[in-house]
Amino acid sequence: EFLPSFLPRSRNNLEEIDDICRNVIRDMNLWGVCVVNNFLGTEKGLAVLDEVLSIHSAGLFRDGQLVSNKAGASDLKTIRGDQITWLDGKEKNCQNIGMLISKVDAIIMRANKMHNNGKLGDYTINGRTKAMVACYPGYGSHYVKHVDNPNRDGRCITAIYYLNRDWDITQNGGLLRIFPEGWQDQVANIEPLFDRILFFWSDRRNPHEVQPAYKTRYAITLWYFDAEERNEACRRYQRDKEINSKPGNS
Numbered sequence: 099e100f101l102p103s104f105l106p107r108s109r110n111n112l113e114e115i116d117d118i119c120r121n122v123i124r125d126m127n128l129w130g131v132c133v134v135n136n137f138l139g140t141e142k143g144l145a146v147l148d149e150v151l152s153i154h155s156a157g158l159f160r161d162g163q164l165v166s167n168k169a170g171a172s173d174l175k176t177i178r179g180d181q182i183t184w185l186d187g188k189e190k191n192c193q194n195i196g197m198l199i200s201k202v203d204a205i206i207m208r209a210n211k212m213h214n215n216g217k218l219g220d221y222t223i224n225g226r227t228k229a230m231v232a233c234y235p236g237y238g239s240h241y242v243k244h245v246d247n248p249n250r251d252g253r254c255i256t257a258i259y260y261l262n263r264d265w266d267i268t269q270n271g272g273l274l275r276i277f278p279e280g281w282q283d284q285v286a287n288i289e290p291l292f293d294r295i296l297f298f299w300s301d302r303r304n305p306h307e308v309q310p311a312y313k314t315r316y317a318i319t320l321w322y323f324d325a326e327e328r329n330e331a332c333r334r335y336q337r338d339k340e341i342n343s344k345p346g347n348s
C-alpha cells in the first residue's frame with residue numbers, strides 16, 4: 099500500500115549494520131565470543147534455508163567424515179559426522195546465501211574499520227574462505243572437541259549462521275559448547291537457533307564441540323583471514339613444499 103512519505107523511514111540497514119558492529123566489537127574484545135539473534139529477519143532467513151534444503155535434496159553435500167560412536171570398536175556401527183559443501187554464493191539458486199555472505203562481510207569489514215584505527219582484536223582482516231554449508235544428519239551425529247585454527251593458518255574469526263527452526267535443545271541436542279580460554283570453568287552453550295549468527299576467535303582461545311544431534315541440523319560457516327598471519331602461513335606452506343619436493347627429502 100502507499101505509505102505517506104513523511105513516515106519515518108525504517109531503520110536503514112546501515113544503522114542496523116552499525117548497531118551489530120558495535121555489539122560484535124564489544125563482545126569479541128570482552129569475551130572472544132558474540133551471538134546476534136534475528137540476523138536477517140524471518141523472511142530472508144527462510145529464503146536462505148530454502149536454498150540450503152534444495153542443495154541438500156539435490157545430493158550436493160559431501161558425506162561427512164565417519165566417526166566411531168561412543169560404544170567404541172565393539173559396536174562397528176559408525177556415525178557420519180557433518181556433511182558439507184563449499185559455496186561462494188554466486189552459484190545459481192544461491193542468491194540468498196550470497197546475500198547472507200555479503201551481510202556478514204559488511205559487518206566484519208566495518209567492525210574491522212570502526213575499531214581502534216582499523217583493527218578488530220589487533221587483526222587486519224583482508225579475506226575469507228568460501229562458505230561451508232554443513233548438515234548434521236541427526237541420529238546422534240556430533241563433532242568432537244577441537245580448535246578451528248590451532249597452528250596459525252591465518253584464520254582469525256569464525257562466523258556460523260544457524261538455520262534450524264523450532265529447535266528444542268532437550269529433544270534435538272546439537273548444542274555447540276565453547277570452552278573459552280580465560281573463562282575459568284565457565285562454558286558458552288550456544289543453541290543452533292534459526293537466524294542466529296555466532297562469531298568467535300578461531301584460534302586456541304575457543305575449543306568447541308557439537309553435542310550429538312537427533313534432528314537434521316544446518317549451519318553455514320565463514321572463516322575470516324588476518325592479512326599478516328595468512329601471508330606468513332602461505333610463505334611457510336610454499337617453503338615446506340619446496341623442501342619436500344627436493345630429491346632425497348622424505
Ligand SMILES: Cc1cc(NC(=O)CCC(=O)O)nc(C)c1Br
Nearest residue numbers: 241244245246258274306308317
Ligand atoms: C569441517 C569443520 C567443521 C567445524 N564445525 C564446527 O566446529 C561446528 C560448529 C557448529 O556447527 O556449531 N569445525 C571445523 C574446525 C571443521 Br575443519
Ligand SMILES: [Fe+3]
Nearest residue numbers: 244245246306
Ligand atoms: Fe569448529
